[in-house]
Amino acid sequence: MRGRPGLFTRYEDASAILPSGTQKVWLGIGLAVLVIAPFIVDRATLILLATAVVAAVGAIGLNLVTGYAGQVSLGHAFFLGVGAYSAAAIGGQPEEGKELIALGLDLWISLPLAGLIAALCGIVVAPVALRLRGLYLALVTLGLVFLGEHIFRNWTQLTGGQGVGREPATLSLFGYRFDLDGSVLGIDLIREQQIYFLALVVMVVMALLAKNLVRSRVGRAFAAVRDRDIAAEVMGVNLTKYKVLAFAVSSFYAGVAGALLYTVTGFLDPNAFNLFLSIAYIAMVVIGGAASIAGSIAGAFFITLLPEVIENVIHALPIDAETLFTSISTAQIERILFGVLIIVFLIFEPLGLYGIWIRIRNYWKAFPFSY
Numbered sequence: 001m002r003g004r005p006g007l008f009t010r011y012e013d014a015s016a017i018l019p020s021g022t023q024k025v026w027l028g029i030g031l032a033v034l035v036i037a038p039f040i041v042d043r044a045t046l047i048l049l050a051t052a053v054v055a056a057v058g059a060i061g062l063n064l065v066t067g068y069a070g071q072v073s074l075g076h077a078f079f080l081g082v083g084a085y086s087a088a089a090i091g092g093q094p095e096e097g098k099e100l101i102a103l104g105l106d107l108w109i110s111l112p113l114a115g116l117i118a119a120l121c122g123i124v125v126a127p128v129a130l131r132l133r134g135l136y137l138a139l140v141t142l143g144l145v146f147l148g149e150h151i152f153r154n155w156t157q158l159t160g161g162q163g164v165g166r167e168p169a170t171l172s173l174f175g176y177r178f179d180l181d182g183s184v185l186g187i188d189l190i191r192e193q194q195i196y197f198l199a200l201v202v203m204v205v206m207a208l209l210a211k212n213l214v215r216s217r218v219g220r221a222f223a224a225v226r227d228r229d230i231a232a233e234v235m236g237v238n239l240t241k242y243k244v245l246a247f248a249v250s251s252f253y254a255g256v257a258g259a260l261l262y263t264v265t266g267f268l269d270p271n272a273f274n275l276f277l278s279i280a281y282i283a284m285v286v287i288g289g290a291a292s293i294a295g296s297i298a299g300a301f302f303i304t305l306l307p308e309v310i311e312n313v314i315h316a317l318p319i320d321a322e323t324l325f326t327s328i329s330t331a332q333i334e335r336i337l338f339g340v341l342i343i344v345f346l347i348f349e350p351l352g353l354y355g356i357w358i359r360i361r362n363y364w365k366a367f368p369f370s371y
Helices: 021-039 043-068 076-091 107-125 127-131 134-154 191-215 217-227 229-234 239-261 275-288 293-316 330-348 352-366
Strands: 182-184 187-189
Touching (some): 021 191, 043 076, 043 239, 043 293, 076 107, 076 134, 076 239, 076 275, 107 127, 127 239, 182 191, 191 239, 217 229, 217 239, 229 239, 275 293, 275 352, 293 330
16 A cells, blocks of 8 residues: 555465565565676685575475474485485486496486485374474484485495595586586676586575475475474364474475585585585575575575685684694684684574665664664
8 A cells, every 4th residue: 555565465476476666676676696606706706606596495494384384494414415416317418438327317307306316205204203303303313414425425426436526516517517518698707607607596496496486385285394383283283294394395495405506516425415414504604594586595505605705804814823822723613613603693683684684674664763
């Protein structure tokens, strides 16, 4: 209504993907920045941006099962690894001198199949969620990470083995290679730019699908299970169905993200899918904002770019950090600052970056009576 942008008279308007004009404007600004960014940053920063865009897909998936459905999972790295190696086996090319599974299929087959295989693994694990919750569920899913590390190191025909690894899936779509320099609509793009734009399209599509999912009956059932599962079951919500569905959808997103995550670097290492990777994705959800699609994307960019920002700040100091802390290296200093920032962030803003945005928005909406 005119003069009352926050007042809705229809449920369809209140539950729209972008219920206000302000959100549409900010979405347009955000997409414009993401499209322009690869043309103005250096190659190293572009690799980080491409990694952040892919990580956002995985963070959205984890937020669906943890933030929306309330099922705490520390095994996200396992599903990322399943997606990465499934895509490498389905879409990878045979390597000379290595007996690796490589079917060489197109991207439109390998990417969805990687997500579906990861989703199948999520369905197999999901029955555990029916009996456990909270810390106990987190510990059980944590076991998946160590199980995955063992499988990835020893299944050499799939992963190449520890210390050897293999190339990720070939990004070929109907004969066009995204992992090589090329030209699109008369614009010359380097390899990293092409991978970045491919990942950006995937992220936008997956974010829209997730946003529609949480607005649907399934999303409301997820929220009911998260807030009070016993009451939800009394009201007719099928706990088994929706807990399994939450794990399946989350694992599908992780599989798609894993299929693209290491295409930028061009190398898959079995040791990469470890506990630290799972913790990083938990941090993306917590810092970005639980039960928020936009928060998942913001958290993914924050966590991915934070080490680079910390490194630049350390190098900008007038005193060499290594001479100031003689017993630790610069990399260790980065990890310490990384942990401190996360702790401080969680203490002062538990709702994450999305909560900060809500505060700023409410402040300016009520200005000059912001008290």
